[in-house]
Amino acid sequence: MTDIPMVDLFVIGGGINGAGIARDAAGRGLKVILCEKDDLAQGTSSRSGKLVHGGLRYLEYYEFRLVREALIEREVLLNSASHIIWPMRFVLPHSPQDRPAWLVRLGLFLYDHLGGRKKLPGTRSLDLRRDPEGAPILDQYTRGFEYSDCWVDDARLVVLNAVGAAEKGAEILTRTACTSARRENGQWRVEMRDERTGATRTVLARCLINAGGPWVNDIVGRVAGSNSRRNVRLVKGSHIIVPKFWDGDHAYLVQNHDKRVIFINPYEGDKALIGTTDIPYEGRPEEVKADESEVEYLLAAVNRYFKEKLRRSDVIETFSGVRPLFDDGQGNPSAVTRDYTFDLDETGGAPLLNIFGGKITTFRKLAEHAVQKVGKFFPNMGPDWTAGSKLPGGEIENADFVAFTEKMREAYPWLPRGLLHHYGHLYGARMTKLLAGATSMDGLGRHFGAKLYEAEVRHVVNNEWALSAEDVLFRRTKQGLHMSPAERETFAQWFDGELLRAA
Structure with a gap:
């Protein structure tokens, strides 16, 4: 037993939550290993809508705390990594058939003021018949609004957190599966396997954090041999990539007949990223892909508003991700909370922290809360530190x-x-x-x-x-x-x- 190396924190999952937690904990002086069975951000964290945003539509579901936290984090992240996160203006053509103008204006007013906005410009009204942003929009839409959010390179956000964690002393293991984690004498005995070579390795850990995203329940049961009273609900979100079909660096947000909103964002200079869908998913997360019905849904939503009609042949690429949302019992996938929750199991003095839900924008706060949650097991760890820090490369x-x-x-x-x-x-x-x-x-x-x-x-x-x-x-x-x-x-x-x- 004495020959097996010991760490403070063993993190399973190399998505944005796992990488953020590893960086936060390593920066407090904890000895950390992060273990990821594939590549960093290979799952959900590279298949997002690429936005750091408060979540305008969450206001309809009275998620005021989540929106406020996300809006505050939006500016924290913008300051920490202005090379991969930058402001973007979103044009929202008003469709009176879907939401009344007063409701949209109220939502945007709250959006401007809930988070103590400092850097980003506020909302303004548009005359789509006159303002250049209305040029590609069908003539029947005459009113619109423009508001601010931020763009992010999601996969790089994960990588930079992992780089930051490594620079603070964490060990980052990719292509390495955690095959078993069992409590033993008040600590965790963790076994890993290198997926390329088949080599195995064992470490002891004082605390285990399960940031497996869509695989969180599988890790709880199959890997850790434990149970959780929480559950994750898998919701598929698909995107399409097409040639960019408007002038300017602004994005569009359109309302669909089913009350969902669709983002149409500039992407990689000459392309547009369009999404997303919200569909319950019951398959294997690693096998997720966009269905043709989703592609047609997104095309139809765009064609409802724009003069230039997109066709199936315009679709350059599709991608789909599985969002691991905390199951709050809502029937409508769009209404399921995007907030996060923790389940801490302290059995035998060897804590296991399972993470359910979360979103790109609030990852830093989630990581901070997660490390605080297990802080009582590490009385000598350092204080909160990430709010004012720069991510690697962000030292601008x-x-x-x-x-x-x-x-x-x-x-x-x-x-x-x-x-x-x-x-x-x-x-x-x-x-x-x-x-x-x-x-x-x-x-x-x-x-x-x-x-x-x-x-x-x-x-x-x-x-x-x-x-x-x-x-x-x-x-x-x-x-x-x-x-x-x-x-x-x-x-x-x-x-x-x-x-x-x-x-």
Whole structure:
């Protein structure tokens, strides 16, 4: 027993909640291991609507506490990582058939004031016949509103939290399944298996945190051999990606006949991200995909408002995620709370904290609350610290990304503007590490297509746990969306060959 290493906290799940908890706890001086069976953010956390937002529609369900917390967190996160999180204006064409104007105005008034908004501009009314934002909208919609929220690169938000956790001393294990966790003499005996090599490893942990997302109940029962009085409700949300069909960097939010709202957001420069659906899901989370009925639903919602009609052939890509919502007994999936709840089992003096629900925007607060929840078992741990801290790469003066990019243009005059913005938005102040030693484009190495160069690939492999071509193309850089099938295949062959040679 004495030969088995001991940690304070063992976190299962490498999504946004698990990565946030690992960073928070490691920054308080706890010894932490995070274990993820796949890649970081491979599940739900890379398949969101890419928004840091208060949740305007949650006001209809009287979720005032959640909306207030999310609105406050919106500005906290904006200050912490202005390279991957930035303000976006949303245009809401008013449809009198769905919600009366007074209700929309009231909701937007509350949205502007509940969270103590400081940085983002407030709501304004639009005349869609006159204002340029109304140009692509059908003539029958004459009134609209414009309000603020923020965009986020969700997968990178997870990765940066994991990087931050590692820099505070946490051990991050990807492609590593937690196969068993059993209480033993007031602590947890945890067994893991490397999914690539089959090698096994055992550690002891004083506390276990289950941040498994859609797999949370499976981990409670099958892995930890425990029970929980809470339950998770799986709801599928699907998105489609199409060519961008309007001018400007603003987004749109449209109301559908079923009272759901659909986001139509600029994505990756020349594309649009449209979603989401809300459908009960009972399958395996790893097998989730968008159904044709969902694709048609999203297309129909957009075509109800816009002059340019989208067709099925316009859909470049689809993706679907399973949201692990806390089951509060609501029948309508859209009404199920997006709030989070904890279940702490202290049996035998070996605590197990199960996490149910949550959303991207409130991950930092969830992580802080989770570590506070188990704090009584670690009387010497440090205080709350993440609210005023920067995420890796976010060390940008005054969180002013525009000023930062101008400074980088002076430092790297040979770097094309588009590539500089790409590196700036993904790596922020850490882009200097990626570009270390390069004095010309030749220094970036092989070009694989779009904005993907060898230097960036090696950076995410060496510093961000990228272990497959898919990790690089779709979760670390998104460049797979801009490359041809042949370019992606060539890159995959090179990447696998490089890994084999490195091994």
